[in-house]
Amino acid sequence: HIRxxxxxxxxxxxxKICVAAYQITSSIPWSLPQVTFPSVxxxxxxxxxxxxxxxxxxxxxxxxxxxxxxxxxxxITTLPFIIALVGxxxxxxxxxxxxxxxxxxxxxxxxxxxxxxxxxLLFYVALPGCSAYTFRYFSCLSFDRGDxxxxxxxxAVDMAVRCTSKRYRRFLAYVVxxxxxxxxxxxxxxxxxxxxxxxxxDPDVSTxxxxxxxxxxxxxxxxxxxxxxxxxxxxxxxxxxxxxxxRRAARAHKQMILQxxxxxxxxxxxxxEAIEFLWEEYLPRAIYFPVFETCRRVFLTGIVTMFYPxxxxxxxxxxxxxxxxHRIFNLFEPYVDEDDxxxxxxxxxxxxxxxxxALMVFVADHLEEREGIFSSNAFGVFLLIIFxxxxxxxxxxxxxxxxxxxxxVEAYEMTSRSMSTxxxxxxxxxxxxxxxxxxxxxxxxxxxxxxxxAATAASSSAPSEAAPSSDDTPSTxxxxxxxxxxxxxxxDDDAGGSGDEEKGEMTPGIELAAVSQRSSGGSxxxxxxSSEASATTGAADDLDDEEKAARRSGAESSS
Numbered sequence: 049h050i051r052x053x054x055x056x057x058x059x060x061x062x063x064k065i066c067v068a069a070y071q072i073t074s075s076i077p078w079s080l081p082q083v084t085f086p087s088v089x090x091x092x093x094x095x096x097x098x099x100x101x102x103x104x105x106x107x108x109x110x111x112x113x114x115x116x117x118x119x120x121x122x123x124i125t126t127l128p129f130i131i132a133l134v135g136x137x138x139x140x141x142x143x144x145x146x147x148x149x150x151x152x153x154x155x156x157x158x159x160x161x162x163x164x165x166x167x168x169l170l171f172y173v174a175l176p177g178c179s180a181y182t183f184r185y186f187s188c189l190s191f192d193r194g195d196x197x198x199x200x201x202x203x204a205v206d207m208a209v210r211c212t213s214k215r216y217r218r219f220l221a222y223v224v225x226x227x228x229x230x231x232x233x234x235x236x237x238x239x240x241x242x243x244x245x246x247x248x249x250d251p252d253v254s255t256x257x258x259x260x261x262x263x264x265x266x267x268x269x270x271x272x273x274x275x276x277x278x279x280x281x282x283x284x285x286x287x288x289x290x291x292x293x294x295r296r297a298a299r300a301h302k303q304m305i306l307q308x309x310x311x312x313x314x315x316x317x318x319x320x321e322a323i324e325f326l327w328e329e330y331l332p333r334a335i336y337f338p339v340f341e342t343c344r345r346v347f348l349t350g351i352v353t354m355f356y357p358x359x360x361x362x363x364x365x366x367x368x369x370x371x372x373x374h375r376i377f378n379l380f381e382p383y384v385d386e387d388d389x390x391x392x393x394x395x396x397x398x399x400x401x402x403x404x405x406a407l408m409v410f411v412a413d414h415l416e417e418r419e420g421i422f423s424s425n426a427f428g429v430f431l432l433i434i435f436x437x438x439x440x441x442x443x444x445x446x447x448x449x450x451x452x453x454x455x456x457v458e459a460y461e462m463t464s465r466s467m468s469t470x471x472x473x474x475x476x477x478x479x480x481x482x483x484x485x486x487x488x489x490x491x492x493x494x495x496x497x498x499x500x501x502a503a504t505a506a507s508s509s510a511p512s513e514a515a516p517s518s519d520d521t522p523s524t525x526x527x528x529x530x531x532x533x534x535x536x537x538x539x540d541d542d543a544g545g546s547g548d549e550e551k552g553e554m555t556p557g558i559e560l561a562a563v564s565q566r567s568s569g570g571s572x573x574x575x576x577x578s579s580e581a582s583a584t585t586g587a588a589d590d591l592d593d594e595e596k597a598a599r600r601s602g603a604e605s606s607s
Contacts, residue, residue, distance in 0.1 A: 061329030061388050062442040069395035070096045071176045075349040082358050083406045086428025100177030117206035124181050125226045128174040161321040168325040179231040180350035185223045187357040204357045235342040250332040253309040334382035367403040387445040395438040
């Protein structure tokens with residue numbers, strides 16, 4: 049049971065830190081309407097307003113009947129009490145039916161503690177929204193009538209309500225009552241309860257030599273520690289900076305051991321279960337820190353709206369308040385769990401950045417820097433990342449609390465190894481594809497080169513081709529002469545003929561080839577002189593060179 053309580057306390061403490069941070073952040077557009085965030089950030093802030101239990105901020109005026117500020121104030125400040133009455137009654141009815149059906153005996157103390165825990169959670173969540181809406185009653189804007197008078201005042205949250213009207217004054221009594229209940233009454237009630245149980249929240253666990261309880265010894269003065277006059281502290285420890293550092297570390301270690309002992313005693317105290325919501329995440333030495341936390345939320349969500357509405361002074365005041373709370377949390381370190389301290393550090397840093405960004409956006413709007421960095425969508429995405437940082441960190445530590453640190457680390461390492469293995473396989477597959485592509489393209493290139501060379505060789509030395517013959521058409525044979533000129537010879541002639549009956553259908557300029565054939569061997573043939581044969585041979589050589597050049601150019605163009 050103790051282990052289960054500690055687990056839920058660790059989870060609940062992170063949820064409370066995130067809820068407080070988002071309540072403050074989401075109240076900026078409503079408490080400081082002079083700030084206009086980028087559209088992405090504005091949408092995220094509007095969604096986060098659900099944590100304030102404010103129906104008029106979550107929805108639009110079209111969803112509900114239009115009410116002015118006065119009636120909205122009444123609804124918002126009384127809604128938590130209505131929820132508490134209805135929810136408490138339903139819970140009591142469910143408990144009675146459940147235990148009666150099973151015939152079990154009702155543990156009144158445990159059920160009462162659960163109801164008190166849930167009621168405390170309800171008022172903890174509703175406090176900033178109710179306080180902020182109550183303080184808006186005092187935020188009025190002055191307008192000039194045109195004749196130099198500035199007596200025309202209206203509410204900043206609802207311009208239809210004049211601050212000088214009788215109706216506005218009649219609601220003053222209700223506003224004072226709401227202030228006494230919410231921004232003053234809730235923190236004061238928490239302080240009274242914590243003061244009443246202070247000895248149980250910070251128990252005395254020191255024992256003397258006889259084993260009885262005794263008050264812890266008072267800490268030594270800082271002057272004696274600096275001067276090295278304490279005999280018990282200086283025993284075995286040198287003087288100087290190293291000795292002071294060792295003494296501080298030893299004293300911090302003793303305080304840590306003492307706090308752990310007190311936590312064990314406090315967790316076993318059944319009288320503190322009813323108010324467990326207030327102290328579960330804090331150390332025994334920080335029993336009054338819940339009062340500071342509630343006052344911080346009230347200040348940053350509600351009181352800021354009362355000072356110089358519509359001016360940059362509100363933003364500066366909110367920025368200073370967030371910086372101060374950040375330093376106080378870092379100085380006191382009030383959380384039991386170190387993970388809660390990390391989540392709180394991220395949440396406090398988030399608030400500082402958001403208030404600083406709001407101030408920069410306000411200044412950029414008044415300087416009409418429409419194209420500056422604070423008016424761009426990239427800046428809105430940056431704010432959205434900052435806005436989600438606390439939630440992401442809290443979710444991570446909650447997962448660690450559920451599954452354990454070793455299991456989460458092991459799962460992360462397994463995922464990293466599987467992703468790296470998958471990436472290595474993909475890289476190897478890509479390398480194989482790349483090598484295959486290179487081989488394929490190389491083969492294609494070599495095939496093209498071989499085809500070009502073959503075509504060139506075939507064109508340079510073409511064999512004899514026999515033309516198709518038929519019965520009606522005499523067969524002919526195309527032969528290449530010694531000069532490379534093609535002639536067509538009739539095959540129907542007698543094979544043993546003298547060749548005087550040659551019949552050839554010659555291509556243009558083939559006459560020279562016929563002359564060269566008849567003058568082979570340098571004899572010139574009958575009827576042809578040697579000078580004519582020499583001239584014919586030179587012309588044939590020129591023709592052969594031209595034909596070779598034409599074939600080379602054709603082969604190059606085909607390749």
